[in-house]
Amino acid sequence: MATEFHNLQELRHSASLETKVFIQRDYTEGTVCRFQTKFPSELDNRIERTLLEETVKTLNSYYVEAEKIGGQSYLEGCLACATAYIIFLCMETRYEKVLRKISGYIQEQNEKIYAPRGLLLTDPIERGMRVLEISIFEDQGSGTSSPSSSSMSSTGSAR
Amino acid sequence: MHLGVSESMRECEYSQISTRSSTPMETPYKKRTSRKRKWESFPGRSKFYCDGRIMMARQTGVFCLTLVLILVTSGLFFTFDCPFLALQLTTAIPVIGGVLFLFVLGTLLRTSFSDPGVLPRATPDEAADLERQIDVANGSTGYRPPPRTKEVVINGQTVKLKYCFTCKIFRPPRASHCSLCDNCVERFDHHCPWVGNCVGRRNYRFFYMFILSLSFLTIFIFAFVITHIILRSHRNGFLNALKDSPASVLEVVVCFFSVWSIVGLSGFHTYLISSNQTTNEDIKGSWSSKRGKDNYNPYSHGNIFTNCCSALCGPLPPSLIDRRGFIQSDTLQLAPPTNGITMYGATQSQQSHMCDQDQCIQSTKFVLQAATTPLLQQQTSEPVILTTSPENGGSLPGRTSLTLAGPCTSLPLGQPTPPPSTS
Numbered sequence: 001m002a003t004e005f006h007n008l009q010e011l012r013h014s015a016s017l018e019t020k021v022f023i024q025r026d027y028t029e030g031t032v033c034r035f036q037t038k039f040p041s042e043l044d045n046r047i048e049r050t051l052l053e054e055t056v057k058t059l060n061s062y063y064v065e066a067e068k069i070g071g072q073s074y075l076e077g078c079l080a081c082a083t084a085y086i087i088f089l090c091m092e093t094r095y096e097k098v099l100r101k102i103s104g105y106i107q108e109q110n111e112k113i114y115a116p117r118g119l120l121l122t123d124p125i126e127r128g129m130r131v132l133e134i135s136i137f138e139d140q141g142s143g144t145s146s147p148s149s150s151s152m153s154s155t156g157s158a159r
Numbered sequence: 160m161h162l163g164v165s166e167s168m169r170e171c172e173y174s175q176i177s178t179r180s181s182t183p184m185e186t187p188y189k190k191r192t193s194r195k196r197k198w199e200s201f202p203g204r205s206k207f208y209c210d211g212r213i214m215m216a217r218q219t220g221v222f223c224l225t226l227v228l229i230l231v232t233s234g235l236f237f238t239f240d241c242p243f244l245a246l247q248l249t250t251a252i253p254v255i256g257g258v259l260f261l262f263v264l265g266t267l268l269r270t271s272f273s274d275p276g277v278l279p280r281a282t283p284d285e286a287a288d289l290e291r292q293i294d295v296a297n298g299s300t301g302y303r304p305p306p307r308t309k310e311v312v313i314n315g316q317t318v319k320l321k322y323c324f325t326c327k328i329f330r331p332p333r334a335s336h337c338s339l340c341d342n343c344v345e346r347f348d349h350h351c352p353w354v355g356n357c358v359g360r361r362n363y364r365f366f367y368m369f370i371l372s373l374s375f376l377t378i379f380i381f382a383f384v385i386t387h388i389i390l391r392s393h394r395n396g397f398l399n400a401l402k403d404s405p406a407s408v409l410e411v412v413v414c415f416f417s418v419w420s421i422v423g424l425s426g427f428h429t430y431l432i433s434s435n436q437t438t439n440e441d442i443k444g445s446w447s448s449k450r451g452k453d454n455y456n457p458y459s460h461g462n463i464f465t466n467c468c469s470a471l472c473g474p475l476p477p478s479l480i481d482r483r484g485f486i487q488s489d490t491l492q493l494a495p496p497t498n499g500i501t502m503y504g505a506t507q508s509q510q511s512h513m514c515d516q517d518q519c520i521q522s523t524k525f526v527l528q529a530a531t532t533p534l535l536q537q538q539t540s541e542p543v544i545l546t547t548s549p550e551n552g553g554s555l556p557g558r559t560s561l562t563l564a565g566p567c568t569s570l571p572l573g574q575p576t577p578p579p580s581t582s
Binding site: 020022024025027028029030031037066067068069074076077078080082084085086088093094095096099125127128129130131133159 | 219261262263264266269278279281282284285288289309311312313314318320328329332333345346364365368457458468469471472473474475476477479
C-alpha cells in the first residue's frame with residue numbers, strides 16, 4: 001500500500017489527508033465477511049453513490065466466494081486432513097487466492113476511480129477485516145491553508 | 160581537554176536518555192539493526208516463538224505436561240508392548256499405533272502453535288470514529304458512558320454485539336475476548352490450557368481432530384496393553400506378567416484415567432459441531448430452548464451433516480494478525496499491554512519520515528482524549544506523535560514532515576500515562 005500511495009502522491013501534486021471514513025461490517029447474514037452498502041455522508045460530494053456501491057458489492061461477492069462451503073472447499077479440507085495438514089505448507093488455500101484477487105481489485109479501483117477523486121481505499125485485510133477504510137484527501141493548490149496548520153494551532157492552544 | 164571530554168560525554172548521555180525514554184520499546188541499538196517484525200510489538204499477552212511463526216498463550220506449563228504424557232505413554236507402548244504384540248499377533252498393531260501417534264502429535268502441535276483467529280485491535284482512527292458514532296447515538300457527553308452494545312438481526316434472531324474496551328471494536332458475532340491472552344478471538348470456543356492456546360475459528364478443527372485421534376489412541380493403547388498382559392498371564396501367570404512388563408502398568412493407569420475425560424470431551428465437541436455451537440454459547444445457554452420458545456441457533460445450517468462439514472472441512476481463513484510482517488520504519492508501535500492510545504516521542508532519525516497531516520489529525524484527537532481523561536499528564540510542549548497500530552503497516556499516506564520537526568525534537572523526556580483499561 002505504501003508504494004501504491006507514493007505513485008498516487010505523484011499524481012496529485014500536494015495532497016494532505018483530511019479524514020478517514022470507515023465502512024463497517026454487515027453482520028445480518030451471520031459471521032460471513034460482508035460490508036455495509038450504506039453510503040457514508042462524508043463522501044456525498046466526492047464520489048457517485050453507484051460507484052462506491054458497485055465496489056462494495058463486488059468485494060462482498062469476492063468474500064462470499066472465498067468462504068463458500070462447497071465441493072472444492074470440502075475436497076481441500078479432506079485432503080488437508082488426510083495429509084495431517086502438512087499440505088498447507090506447500091499449497092495456498094482458496095481463501096488466500098481470493099484475498100490476492102481482492103488486493104488486485106482494490107489496487108485497480110484505487111488507480112482508476114478513487115485516486116482521481118482524491119480518495120484511497122485500504123484493503124480490509126490490513127484492518128483485520130473489521131472495516132473498509134476510505135481515506136479522503138484534500139487537494140491543495142498552494143498548500144498554505146491546510147488542515148494541518150489549523151490542527152497545529154488548535155493543539156497549540158489546547159496546551 | 161577535560162571539559163571537552165565531559166561535554167561530549169554529556170552529549171552522549173543526553174542522546175542516550177532521550178532515545179530510551181522516548182522509545183521504551185526499542186533500545187538505542189535497535190536503530191542500527193534491521194526492522195522489527197510485527198509480533199514483537201503485539202499488544203496482547205500471547206507469546207511468540209521461532210520469529211513469529213509460533214503463537215501460544217502465556218502459560219504453557221500444562222501444554223508441556225500434555226506433551227510429556229503423550230510422548231511417554233506412547234514411547235513405553237512402542238518400546239515394551241509392541242515387540243511382543245507384533246510377534247504374537249500382527250505387525251499391523253505398531254503400524255496403526257504409529258500412524259495414530261503421529262496424527263495426534265501433528266494435530267496437537269497445529270492447535271497449539273497456530274493463531275486461533277485473533278482479531279487485531281482497532282487503529283486509533285477507527286477507535287476515534289467509533290467513539291464519535293457512539294457519542295452521537297448516546298447523546299451523552301459523560302466521561303464514562305454506559306456499556307456499549309449494538310443489536311443485529313441474524314437469521315431472525317436478535318444478537319447483541321458487545322463493544323470491547325480493550326480492543327476498541329464491536330466484537331463480531333460469536334467472538335469473545337479471552338482474558339488470559341488479552342485478545343478478541345473470532346468464534347471463540349474456549350481457552351484450553353492443555354494445548355496452551357485459545358481454541359477459535361482457525362484452529363477448532365485441529366483441536367477436534369486432536370481430541371478425536373487422542374481418544375482413539377488412548378483406547379488403542381489401553382486395549383492392547385491389556386491384551387499384552389493377558390497373553391503373558393496365560394504363559395507365566397498374572398504376577399509374573401506384571402513383573403516382566405512393568406511399563407504396562409503405568410500405561411494402563413494413565414490411559415484409564417485419560418480415557419474418561421478425553422472420550423467424554425470428544426463426545427461433547429461432536430455434539431457441539433453437529434449443532435454448530437461453541438463451548439462458550441453452550442455454557443451460557445445462548446441458544447437453549449429454555450430461554451424462550453423462539454430461541455434457536457441462527458448459525459446452524461439446519462442439518463447435522465452440513466454443520467459437521469462446514470466446521471471441519473470449511474475454508475480455513477488466513478491469520479488476520481500479520482505476525483511476521485515488518486513494521487514500516489515510518490510508523491511507531493503501540494506498547495503492550497496498555498489499552499489506550501500510547502504516545503511516543505519520535506526520535507530525530509524517524510522524524511523526517513513521519514506524516515505531518517496524520518500526526519496532526521491524530522494529535523488533535525489525542526488532545527481531545529487527554530482533555531476528557533484526567534489521568535493523562537499534561538503535555539508541556541508540542542503534542543507527541545500518536546502511534547499507529549502495528550498491523551497498520553505502511554498504509555498511512557504521508558510525506559516528509561518539516562513543520563513538526565522543530566517542536567517535536569524538543570519533546571519532554573517523560574511519557575504521558577496512557578488511559579487506564581476501561582474493559
